[in-house]
């Protein structure tokens with residue numbers, strides 16, 4: 001097994017220590033969150049979950065984790081999810097797997113958000129990873145133009161075969177944004193500007209949501225931020 005996969009698994013296993021019987025748990029998406037769902041499924045813990053993607057739902061069902069109706073639940077005890085970038089202020093970029101909308105709603109309704117990452121995800125400054133932004137298909141060209149007018153390079157995400165746009169679980173598109181002049185705009189302002197565009201549904205910025213970051217290290221340890 002490669003060192004990064006090993007580090008992701010270590011962070012995912014560490015997160016189990018914060019889960020207690022009876023908890024309502026947000027189940028994140030992506031490879032690290034999938035390791036967590038697997039460990040949770042294999043454990044004897046009696047919890048109920050809300051999955052943040054169809055893929056996580058399938059995995060949770062495979063392990064027989066009881067699931068809640070996301071239309072009826074307003075608070076969760078804890079959300080456990082991965083991230084694409086984490087900065088020293090616990091700000092995140094998420095959405096590499098395209099599940100950012102459900103992930104953000106779930107993180108927001110949770111008392112705690114435990115983020116599980118390998119050490120390569122920790123950065124001094126957000127932005128090397130292109131920012132995923134979920135946009136409506138209706139008016140897509142106009143929305144893309146408005147985003148580009150703000151000074152971003154926006155690339156429409158394609159599916160694995162590269163023959164069709166990638167569709168989120170809500171059947172929206174994803175634009176991956178690179179910042180042309182990152183030094184001139186703070187992540188908070190970028191988020192505000194992007195969200196002022198009507199076709200923008202959600203951005204991959206996660207601010208003031210992560211309560212704990214578990215960083216799996218290649219040296220075999222897990223650091224808690």
Ligand SMILES: O=C(CO)[C@H](O)[C@H](O)COP(=O)(O)O
Nearest residue numbers: 030031032082095096097099
């Ligand atoms: O935000 C996400 C999915 O939308 C994932 O949490 C993020 O992309 C990290 O994925 P991985 O654990 O596979 O590196």
